[in-house]
Amino acid sequence: MPSRTPLPKPMHRLNYTKLTEAQIGAALAPVAKSGPAHASPLSDEFVGQSVKIVTDNGGPALDYKFTSNSQLTLSENGAKPVAAGYGALVMDDICFFAHLIPGTLKGYAVVIDKPTRRASVFELWFGGFEDKREVMREIYYGYVDKAGADAPKDRHVSTNRAEGKGWFWKQDNGWETIDYWSTIAYTHWVEVSRKAEMGFSAPADYIQINEDYYIYTRTECEFSGTFTIYVADLNRAEQVGMRLGFDWGDALDYYVFRGKGEWLGQIAQFEKLGDVAGGPMKPNPGGPGQGPGAAAPTAKGARAVYRPARTMEKLTAAEVAAVKTSVFPGRLGAGNGTAGMGVHALPAVDFLVGKSFTLRYDSGLVMDYKVSKTDELQWRKNGGTWTTAIYQAFEPAPGVILFGHLLEGEPNRDGHSIVVDFDAGLVTCFNGYLNGPYFANEANARTLFGVVEMEGVATPLYKRHQRTWDLVGRAITWNYQPGLSSMHLYSTPSTTSWIIFTAADAGGLEWSGPGDFVKIRDELYFAYWLEEACNGTLGTIVVNMRTMHDAGIGYHCGKAGGLSMSTVGALGRHAGKFDVKRFFDSSRKG
Amino acid sequence: MSEESISTRRSFLKGGALIAAPLAVVGAPAVALAADDSKERLARLEDEKAIRTLHQGWMRHINSGDLATAKQLHASDKSTRALDGITSVTPDHAGAPDEIMFTTDGRASATYAALVETETMIAPDNTLAQMLHAQGEGRVRTSERGRLKADYVRTREGWAIANIRFERA
Numbered sequence: 001m002p003s004r005t006p007l008p009k010p011m012h013r014l015n016y017t018k019l020t021e022a023q024i025g026a027a028l029a030p031v032a033k034s035g036p037a038h039a040s041p042l043s044d045e046f047v048g049q050s051v052k053i054v055t056d057n058g059g060p061a062l063d064y065k066f067t068s069n070s071q072l073t074l075s076e077n078g079a080k081p082v083a084a085g086y087g088a089l090v091m092d093d094i095c096f097f098a099h100l101i102p103g104t105l106k107g108y109a110v111v112i113d114k115p116t117r118r119a120s121v122f123e124l125w126f127g128g129f130e131d132k133r134e135v136m137r138e139i140y141y142g143y144v145d146k147a148g149a150d151a152p153k154d155r156h157v158s159t160n161r162a163e164g165k166g167w168f169w170k171q172d173n174g175w176e177t178i179d180y181w182s183t184i185a186y187t188h189w190v191e192v193s194r195k196a197e198m199g200f201s202a203p204a205d206y207i208q209i210n211e212d213y214y215i216y217t218r219t220e221c222e223f224s225g226t227f228t229i230y231v232a233d234l235n236r237a238e239q240v241g242m243r244l245g246f247d248w249g250d251a252l253d254y255y256v257f258r259g260k261g262e263w264l265g266q267i268a269q270f271e272k273l274g275d276v277a278g279g280p281m282k283p284n285p286g287g288p289g290q291g292p293g294a295a296a297p298t299a300k301g302a303r304a305v306y307r308p309a310r311t312m313e314k315l316t317a318a319e320v321a322a323v324k325t326s327v328f329p330g331r332l333g334a335g336n337g338t339a340g341m342g343v344h345a346l347p348a349v350d351f352l353v354g355k356s357f358t359l360r361y362d363s364g365l366v367m368d369y370k371v372s373k374t375d376e377l378q379w380r381k382n383g384g385t386w387t388t389a390i391y392q393a394f395e396p397a398p399g400v401i402l403f404g405h406l407l408e409g410e411p412n413r414d415g416h417s418i419v420v421d422f423d424a425g426l427v428t429c430f431n432g433y434l435n436g437p438y439f440a441n442e443a444n445a446r447t448l449f450g451v452v453e454m455e456g457v458a459t460p461l462y463k464r465h466q467r468t469w470d471l472v473g474r475a476i477t478w479n480y481q482p483g484l485s486s487m488h489l490y491s492t493p494s495t496t497s498w499i500i501f502t503a504a505d506a507g508g509l510e511w512s513g514p515g516d517f518v519k520i521r522d523e524l525y526f527a528y529w530l531e532e533a534c535n536g537t538l539g540t541i542v543v544n545m546r547t548m549h550d551a552g553i554g555y556h557c558g559k560a561g562g563l564s565m566s567t568v569g570a571l572g573r574h575a576g577k578f579d580v581k582r583f584f585d586s587s588r589k590g
Numbered sequence: 591m592s593e594e595s596i597s598t599r600r601s602f603l604k605g606g607a608l609i610a611a612p613l614a615v616v617g618a619p620a621v622a623l624a625a626d627d628s629k630e631r632l633a634r635l636e637d638e639k640a641i642r643t644l645h646q647g648w649m650r651h652i653n654s655g656d657l658a659t660a661k662q663l664h665a666s667d668k669s670t671r672a673l674d675g676i677t678s679v680t681p682d683h684a685g686a687p688d689e690i691m692f693t694t695d696g697r698a699s700a701t702y703a704a705l706v707e708t709e710t711m712i713a714p715d716n717t718l719a720q721m722l723h724a725q726g727e728g729r730v731r732t733s734e735r736g737r738l739k740a741d742y743v744r745t746r747e748g749w750a751i752a753n754i755r756f757e758r759a
Contacts, residue, residue, distance in 0.1 A: 284726040304725055308717070340716050483730025486718050500721040509721045535717045554716075561715075 001039075001173035002243075002253055004193050010514075011200050011223050012309075012533040013438065014248045019133040024105055024126045027252045032100035032107070035070045035085025036242060037255035039172040043088040044069040045095055052145040053110065053119050056155065059140030062108065062121065072099060074108075087256040089240040094213055094231050098242040098256060109229050109242055111156070113209050117144040120156045120207055120215055124227060124244060128301060133246050134225030137217060138301040139205060158278030160184045160271060160506050162206035162214050166264035166473075166578040167232070168192070169239060171257040178264065178580060179216070180497075181206060182475075182489055183507025185279030185304065187218050188497050192583050199491040201510040203305050206278055216241075221305050224248055230259070237261040267475045267576030270505040280304065281508055306509045308534040313558045315441035320413065320434050323441075323562040325406055327390040328375070341539075343481035345569025346394045346551045350374045351401050357457070359418065359427045361450035362464070367416070377405065392567060396542040396551040397524050399423040404540075404553035404565055411435070413563050415555040417540035419518075419526045421465075425457045426450075428465045428518045430528050432538040432555040434563075441557040443538035445530055447516050468519035469493050471527065473578035476543070478550065478570035487575055488529070490515065493584050496529035541568060548572035638690050640749050641698055641742055648751065653678045665743050665750040672754050678707040682735055685759075698742040698749070706756050707733040735759045 007014065031037075046066035053062040063075040069088065073081040084107075086099035093114045100107035106125035112118070121140040128136035141155040165181045176192040178199070187204035190196055200223060207215040209231070217229045226245025233239070239259040246252055271277075280303035283295050295302040315323070352371040359367045370386070371377040374393075378386045393403035400421050407414040412433040420427045429448040436444040449464045471490040479485040487507065489497040496515030502508040511534055518526040523545035531537040541552035552568030582588065644663060651660035652673070661670040685703020692698045709731045714720045722728035740754040 281725050284724055306721060306724055308720075340713065341718065480718070481712070482732065483728075484712050484719055484722065498718065500718060500725060502725060503727050508725050511717075511721070531717055535720070537717060 001037075001171065001175045001255060001257075002191070002193070002247055003249070003251070004174075006194050007196075007248060010198055010532075011196075011248075012513075014223070016131070016133065016224060016248060017246075017250050018131065019246060019250065021105060021127045021132050024132060024246070027246070028100055028105065028126075028254075029102065031085065031252065031254050032102040032104075033083075033085050036087040036098060036244075038087050038089075038257070039255075040089065040258045042069045042256070043090040043095070043097075045088055045090050046072075046097070051112075053112075053121060053142055054145050054151070055119075055121055055140035055142030057140070059121065059142060060123070062110075074099070074101065087242070089256055089258060091213075091231060091233060091238060091240045091258075094209065094233075094240065096231055096240045096242070096256070098229075098244075100254075107244070111209070111215055111231055112144055113156075113213065116152050117146060117149075118152050118154070118156055118209070119143055120209075122217065122229060123301075129225075131225055134221055135219055135227035135245055136301045137205075137219065137227060139207070156207050156209050156215065158184075158280075159206060159208040159214075159276050160269065160278050161208055161276055162216070163507055164267040164269050164576070165234075166266075166580065167237070167261050168264055168580075168583065169230075169259045169261040171239075171259040173255070173257060175257075178491075178583060179218075180489060180491060180578070181216065182497070183279075183499055183510055184277075184502075185281050185508055186306075186499070186510035187216070188489060188491055188510060188512060189218065190492055190495075190583075195586075197492060198495045198514060199497060199512060201306075201497055201512045203280065203303060205280060208278075220245065222307055222309065226253060230257075232261075234263070237263055264580055265473070265576060265578040267578070268573075269507075270477070270501065270575075272504070275504060275506075277504065277506070279506075279508075281502065304509060306511055308511060308531075312439070312533075312535055313441070313560075314439045315557065315559060317435055317440040319559070320440045320557060320563075323557060323559070325408070326562050326564040326566075327406055328392045328565060328567060339481075340566070341480040341484070341552075341554065342567035342569055343484075344479060344549075344571050345567045346396065346549065348374065348392045348567075349395045349401070350393075351395055352377065352391075352393050352403060355454065357452055357454035359420070359429070359450055360453055360459075361427070361429065361448040363448050363450075365448060365450075379405065379407070381407070392553070394542075394551040394569075396544050396547075396549070397521060400520060400524065400542070402526075402540075402542050402551050402553065404555075406563065406565055413557070415538075415563075415565055417528075417538075417553040417555065419465075419520055419542055420452055421520055422452065422454075422457055424463070424521075425452045425459045426463065426465050426520075427452050428520070428526050430516070430526070430538065430540045432540075434557055438533070439536060442532065442536035443530060443555055443557070445514075445516070445528055445538050447518065449518075465518050465520060465526070467493075468517050468525060469581050469584070470519060471517050471525055471543070472584065473580040475575035475577070476548075477573045477575055479572075480568070480570045485570075490517065490527075491580070493517070493581075496527065498529065539568060543572070545574070548574065634692065637692065637698065637749070641690055641700060642688075644742070644749050644751070645700065645702065645740065648754075649679045649681075652676060653680070663751055664754075665745060665752045669751060669753050672756075675708045675710055676706060676756075677709045677731060679738065680705040680707075685735065685737070696744050697752070700738075700740045700742065702738040702740070703735075704738045704756070705733060705735055706738070707731055 088097035098109040109122040178190040180188040190199040205217040230239040230241025282297040389405040391405040404417040487499040497512035538555040541550040682703040736758040741752040743752040
């Protein structure tokens with residue numbers, strides 16, 4: 001089972017070993033013969049039987065002979081049989097078994113529902129991507145051949161019927177996860193056993209067996225490359241499955257498992273009513289975020305996999321120091337001319353014009369402001385010299401102002417996205433800065449709490465804005481402009497995951513990064529997402545759950561656009577909420 | 591612009607293209623044949639018919655995605671820029687009747703009530719848009735009612751589109 005040892009870094013920051021095919025083969029060799037590890041007893045369902053599986057569309061014909069509950073022979077397409085270790089588990093009418101093929105880097109996982117004889121065959125192999133440790137998969141639908149009987153007319157089917165469900169699972173070996181079945185082609189999961197702070201996103205398959213049973217797969221692409229498959233009984237919240245891959249310490253995980261879980265909720269789907277089409281999406285080689293190694297759409301196992309760190313623009317510290325700035329382009333003078341994620345932005349306001357005030361942060365930072373124009377202010381840090389900066393201000397709720405500006409001259413090219421509640425005298429700042437430990441142009445963020453000192457404002461002594469878990473488990477769609485929408489899934493108290501919709505408004509690609517969430521007022525939250533190991537953007541938004549409109553500011557550094565601060569704004573819809581907060585309580589016993 | 595200069599784009603058309611766009615039947619300007627009022631009216635009707643045929647052919651090529659052939663019905667490359675992003679044009683039968691007007695300099699203009707669908711690419715300048723493009727998407731189609739306003743000129747091969755633009759309702 002996976003180690004419960006906390007990861008030394010977040011998963012997206014681990015430097016996974018580039019295992020060679022020889023290293024992988026050496027690790028697989030013994031277990032290919034002995035079969036997968038298991039905590040629950042293996043099933044003897046097939047012992048003494050021969051099972052022939054026929055698959056469609058040129059897939060393999062698999063002739064199995066099960067000599068014991070851990071040994072089988074397999075003839076692929078009539079070839080000479082080979083002996084292998086296997087593990088089988090049965091859940092009511094569902095039989096699941098998995099095995100590797102000795103002397104190769106491949107194996108099969110097979111799901112059969114006995115009453116109908118329909119089967120789904122998952123061919124699995126290492127070495128198919130530039131990271132050899134990433135498990136590849138191809139799915140073949142078929143059936144168990146039975147002499148004298150007709151082939152079943154239908155098959156297991158990829159579907160969106162699983163989309164939007166959330167599950168907590170505890171395997172028989174004690175391993176716990178939260179699995180968000182968040183799109184038709186991606187999943188988001190949280191390793192609860194490790195008390196992980198963040199969740200991560202990976203390509204997935206969702207296949208319907210019948211109304212009760214679904215097959216789920218996950219390949220931890222861009223992380224360890226590990227493959228997980230299970231059949232879930234949705235009503236009983238039980239699972240049988242298998243995990244295959246190399247963990248961050250390069251130890252082989254290869255085991256079959258049973259599990260029990262809890263249904264955590266169902267969020268909304270946005271496809272046209274009656275549309276049940278599933279994934280996966282085909283790859284778009286050469287497209288952004290695909291990487292040069294993206295498979296051709298017709299390649300075996302091909303599907304769209306988002307690999308953003310491979311295509312992210314990376315700058316050196318010297319380049320970061322040299323890039324020009326671009327602050328709220330299109331918003332100056334003539335008003336709203338913004339594009340991209342700002343088409344649906346709130347209008348800029350002149351609330352701050354003519355005001356002078358001090359933001360005194362608990363960190364010790366003191367920022368003085370004098371605001372002369374709608375888009376120009378002067379700031380000084382800790383009593384230093386005054387600097388003029390371009391800014392924009394928005395009023396996401398009466399008396400609550402979001403404004404942002406860059407801090408020219410700061411060595412890490414800081415930007416402040418600031419929410420001031422002038423009624424309460426409180427301020428929270430998401431302080432973006434560059435030159436972090438990984439990529440120099442990648443935004444980092446710190447959250448600063450403090451108070452406002454201004455004539456006419458009662459400055460609190462003790463009260464502050466507070467971090468909140470109010471958003472944890474919620475999903476909110478955001479429409480930034482016609483055709484450009486996403487859904488945020490606030491999957492843990494410190495994760496923002498974002499989902500892109502397909503043309504049919506199904507959930508498609510998904511990625512995630514660190515997030516922070518501060519309560520400003522009831523139903524008014526200041527949140528960020530940080531595109532770590534992705535595109536390096538810090539996105540900050542004030543989420544107004546009453547108006548379902550956000551107001552935001554983006555902070556990004558790249559070659560073409562330089563260091564930029566931009567307007568963000570979108571129309572929201574509440575897609576629902578998963579019941580997950582309790583899993584992140586530090587007093588919870590696993 | 592002389593008639594000679596506006597005929598240059600279509601002068602290279604092969605016979606097949608002309609057959610596909612049945613303008614060849616228009617031939618020499620019909621008005622020139624008019625000897626009395628009835629002949630003028632007849633010629634006017636024939637010109638109207640030719641322009642309607644030209645417009646219907648243009649719509650058919652647009653709607654079938656054959657922009658290359660649609661562009662061959664234009665008098666100049668410059669005027670084909672108006673087609674960028676248009677994916678379909680449908681007559682709006684709930685709109686005002688079509689109008690075709692002729693000018694004394696041998697030109698014509700027309701207004702058609704239409705439903706126009708356009709497709710624009712969402713610039714991949716942010717992570718979300720890039721993910722859309724990674725999915726093979728990132729284009730947005732919008733459909734709007736309005737008026738197509740077209741100007742026509744005569745060429746040696748017949749009427750051609752000098753300019754066409756869409757005005758939202």
